[in-house]
Amino acid sequence: MKRPDFIELFARHRGDIPTITGPGLMTRELFAVTGDGDTVLYNMEMPYATPMCMGLAMARPQQRIVALEGDGSLIMALGVLTTIARYHPENLTLIVLDNESYSTFGADMVSATATGVDLAAVARGCGIEKVVTVTTLDQAEQVMGPALKEPGPWVIVAKVDSQSEPDPRFVRNSPDVTEQSLDFSRMLRRSNGQ
Numbered sequence: 435m436k437r438p439d440f441i442e443l444f445a446r447h448r449g450d451i452p453t454i455t456g457p458g459l460m461t462r463e464l465f466a467v468t469g470d471g472d473t474v475l476y477n478m479e480m481p482y483a484t485p486m487c488m489g490l491a492m493a494r495p496q497q498r499i500v501a502l503e504g505d506g507s508l509i510m511a512l513g514v515l516t517t518i519a520r521y522h523p524e525n526l527t528l529i530v531l532d533n534e535s536y537s538t539f540g541a542d543m544v545s546a547t548a549t550g551v552d553l554a555a556v557a558r559g560c561g562i563e564k565v566v567t568v569t570t571l572d573q574a575e576q577v578m579g580p581a582l583k584e585p586g587p588w589v590i591v592a593k594v595d596s597q598s599e600p601d602p603r604f605v606r607n608s609p610d611v612t613e614q615s616l617d618f619s620r621m622l623r624r625s626n627g628q
């Protein structure tokens with residue numbers, strides 16, 4: 435599965451669900467398809483997207499929150515899976531783009547998932563029940579609806595190609611983090627957890 439295709443699929447299902455992404459090319463790809471809205475906070479450093487979403491989901495139990503994270507970034511904060519299992523925020527969806535590498539810095543920079551670590555098994559082992567691995571767009575299409583609507587917490591591990599060149603369809607640069615952070619925090623205040 436190509437990461438940009440998966441990201442387009444996710445963007446189509448997402449609507450305006452507040453989303454925080456990890457760093458790297460995924461940010462540019464989602465920014466290119468989602469645009470300049472205030473509902474995505476892009477490009478958080480490794481490994482902050484998931485812990486930030488965990489806190490946000492607990493603070494706003496009525497609102498679905500999505501973390502979009504690379505495998506390398508999640509591995510840097512693997513303990514967050516134990517916290518998700520422990521506090522069980524039903525409104526949290528974690529989507530891991532597992533390309534078995536730190537691909538933004540080179541497809542040959544392999545991560546531990548290239549040498550056998552199964553992040554879905556780790557999540558299950560921590561006690562998270564709704565964990566799905568998808569390897570094709572058809573599988574992703576089937577699970578994305580429930581994973582963004584039904585009570586979780588959900589962990590979707592999307593096995594994607596390790597692509598370290600920007601896709602020619604996605605020509606925008608990364609958004610400005612300061613501007614985006616202000617827009618995102620204003621959006622949260624306005625939406626008041628609904």
Ligand SMILES: Cc1ncc(C[n+]2csc(CCOP(=O)(O)OP(=O)(O)O)c2C)c(N)n1
Nearest residue numbers: 457458479480504505506507535536537538
């Ligand atoms: C704390 C920290 N160290 C290093 C970086 C530089 N960096 C940006 S993207 C990236 C690779 C991230 O790998 P992964 O999360 O697997 O995403 P991928 O690039 O494969 O999409 C690195 C090392 C960073 N953003 N934050």
